[in-house]
Amino acid sequence: MIRVENLTKRYGGFTAVDDISFEVRPGSVVGFLGPNGAGKSTAMRMMTGLTPPTSGRTTILGQPYRELHNPGRQVGVMLDASAQHPGRTGREVLRVAAVSIGVSKARVEEALALVGLTDEEAGRRVRNYSLGMRQRLGIAAALLGEPQVLVLDEPANGLDPQGIHWMRGLLRRFADGGGTVLLSSHLLHEVQIVADDLVMIGRGRIVAMGSKEELLSRGGTSVSSTDDARLVQLLQAADVPVSRTGSGLVVEAEPRVVGEIAARESVVLLELRSGGSEGLEEMFLGLTAATSREGDAA
Amino acid sequence: MSTPTDTTAPAVGGTPDGVRPHAPSALAGSPGVPFSRTFQAELRKMVDTRAGRWMVIVMAGAAAIILAAFLIWGPAEDASFRGLLELSTLPLAMLLPVLGIMAATAEWTQRTGLVTFTLEPRRGRVVLAKALAALALAAVVLVAAVAASALANVVGGTGEWDLTAAVGGGLVLALMIYVLQGVAFGLLFLNTPVAIVSVLVLPTLWSIATMAISSLQDAGKWLNLDAVTQPLFAGEMAGQDWAQLATASGVWVVLPLVVGTYRVLTREVK
Numbered sequence: 001m002i003r004v005e006n007l008t009k010r011y012g013g014f015t016a017v018d019d020i021s022f023e024v025r026p027g028s029v030v031g032f033l034g035p036n037g038a039g040k041s042t043a044m045r046m047m048t049g050l051t052p053p054t055s056g057r058t059t060i061l062g063q064p065y066r067e068l069h070n071p072g073r074q075v076g077v078m079l080d081a082s083a084q085h086p087g088r089t090g091r092e093v094l095r096v097a098a099v100s101i102g103v104s105k106a107r108v109e110e111a112l113a114l115v116g117l118t119d120e121e122a123g124r125r126v127r128n129y130s131l132g133m134r135q136r137l138g139i140a141a142a143l144l145g146e147p148q149v150l151v152l153d154e155p156a157n158g159l160d161p162q163g164i165h166w167m168r169g170l171l172r173r174f175a176d177g178g179g180t181v182l183l184s185s186h187l188l189h190e191v192q193i194v195a196d197d198l199v200m201i202g203r204g205r206i207v208a209m210g211s212k213e214e215l216l217s218r219g220g221t222s223v224s225s226t227d228d229a230r231l232v233q234l235l236q237a238a239d240v241p242v243s244r245t246g247s248g249l250v251v252e253a254e255p256r257v258v259g260e261i262a263a264r265e266s267v268v269l270l271e272l273r274s275g276g277s278e279g280l281e282e283m284f285l286g287l288t289a290a291t292s293r294e295g296d297a298a
Numbered sequence: 299m300s301t302p303t304d305t306t307a308p309a310v311g312g313t314p315d316g317v318r319p320h321a322p323s324a325l326a327g328s329p330g331v332p333f334s335r336t337f338q339a340e341l342r343k344m345v346d347t348r349a350g351r352w353m354v355i356v357m358a359g360a361a362a363i364i365l366a367a368f369l370i371w372g373p374a375e376d377a378s379f380r381g382l383l384e385l386s387t388l389p390l391a392m393l394l395p396v397l398g399i400m401a402a403t404a405e406w407t408q409r410t411g412l413v414t415f416t417l418e419p420r421r422g423r424v425v426l427a428k429a430l431a432a433l434a435l436a437a438v439v440l441v442a443a444v445a446a447s448a449l450a451n452v453v454g455g456t457g458e459w460d461l462t463a464a465v466g467g468g469l470v471l472a473l474m475i476y477v478l479q480g481v482a483f484g485l486l487f488l489n490t491p492v493a494i495v496s497v498l499v500l501p502t503l504w505s506i507a508t509m510a511i512s513s514l515q516d517a518g519k520w521l522n523l524d525a526v527t528q529p530l531f532a533g534e535m536a537g538q539d540w541a542q543l544a545t546a547s548g549v550w551v552v553l554p555l556v557v558g559t560y561r562v563l564t565r566e567v568k
Contacts, residue, residue, distance in 0.1 A: 024309075049416070051567070066419040068324060069329060072331070074325055081506045083365065083410060085404060085410050087348040090350060272418040
């Protein structure tokens with residue numbers, strides 16, 4: 001389990017991480033979601049002892065990271081898949097880590113198989129790896145010591161849709177075995193596939209957290225019709241808050257309320273559902289608009 | 299361990315503590331990993347990349363070529379064991395520091411420190427392992443040079459075994475000082491080209507400065523690493539030579555080693 005308490009990091013006058021607190025419990029895959037520069041990576045570096053916090057503390061399995069015995073056996077960490085020596089082969093990267101962690105060469109082959117890197121690929125130098133292959137190698141390194149906790153920074157970055165679903169299966173099995181996973185992403189649809197619970201962060205602060213379903217239902221009802229403009233007027237007339245998205249409307253009311261209004265006024269609905277990706281997307285943009293870089297320009 | 303009552307942090311995911319059958323807990327044991335494994339991993343990292351392997355090959359090749367060339371074209375009467383060994387270690391004195399530099403800087407230039415320092419958060423021990431691994435590798439290379447020189451002596455040399463303990467010991471000590479200097483400069487700059495150029499250029503600049511500026515001449519004798527290792531290589535160390543070796547090593551090896559280690563311990567790994 002991972003515990004973060006009042007964690008803060010300041011660089012001069014700039015606050016990268018601003019008093020965040022949360023706990024990730026075992027058996028879960030938690031997505032750490034936020035726009036670029038929101039403080040995700042800084043927070044993860046503080047969790048793993050690479051960056052000293054300005055104030056606050058983090059523990060993993062009840063201990064500060066730096067006090068863990070053989071951390072590679074307890075916490076699998078991947079903070080940047082690209083941070084590998086290009087002159088080493090994939091297999092050699094894992095063998096060096098295996099020496100340090102104290103696991104066998106057989107475990108290296110197991111880890112390679114686990115992430116689907118073939119024998120030929122493992123013998124190639126990392127220089128010639130695609131980003132997707134580097135991600136798989138990084139995850140193999142994280143899993144090498146058979147840890148109980150995984151801390152992964154942008155693990156799905158560079159993976160194709162198939163790869164993202166593969167990762168979901170891998171992490172889900174890990175969590176079902178009692179493991180704890182915290183992974184970061186700046187892409188909502190990615191984290192929606194892989195994670196079950198979300199911690200959203202914007203400009204160093206937590207803006208929302210909870211289960212995906214919970215956050216989805218908070219996102220309101222997605223609706224589209226043959227005449228959205230008229231539907232907006234009707235909904236506003238009925239005092240139902242509504243906002244436009246790229247593909248339709250998001251309404252802060254039950255689907256039933258929208259359906260009844262549409263039926264009464266004979267508006268042809270094309271789509272009507274609770275939450276959905278647009279709803280969460282809308283919420284993500286809404287929650288982070290005030291805190292993102294784009295928010296500065298607007 | 300946390301219970302729902304003492305936690306100030308809101309929890310996400312999984313099952314609440316009370317419901318979970320057995321909460322996972324940290325492995326018992328002292329922090330970090332045993333030093334022998336860190337040392338083994340660092341030693342391996344020095345030779346498992348193309349750059350590292352080529353450094354060793356180039357050193358061996360340069361020594362072999364120099365030996366062969368000397369046997370063919372050199373003055374035959376100088377081709378004793380000692381003469382040949384001094385020749386074959388000449389390229390080592392220049393290239394071994396580069397090996398030390400590469401060991402020290404790779405974690406930062408290739409960003410592998412993100413992995414290394416999460417597997418062993420006690421960075422001081424990683425630094426120590428790197429320094430010892432560089433010395434160990436230098437010792438292996440030196441043994442190879444000794445063997446090659448002996449072979450050359452038998453094949454085409456005078457057959458004279460004239461290496462004294464003072465010269466042999468001096469040679470080993472001098473080379474080890476140069477290796478440590480490389481590690482120290484690598485840690486100080488954490489940047490391979492800057493460290494290599496500094497190791498090669500700064501001592502030369504200092505030599506020129508002490509020669510050109512008369513007020514620096516006295517200080518130069520105490521602080522010129524290349525000058526104070528001359529009697530060491532020659533096996534002619536006297537009382538003041540040791541003192542001068544100590545001061546020069548202090549400035550060119552120990553000082554950058556201390557400052558560099560402090561940098562590594564406190565620097566944010568990104």
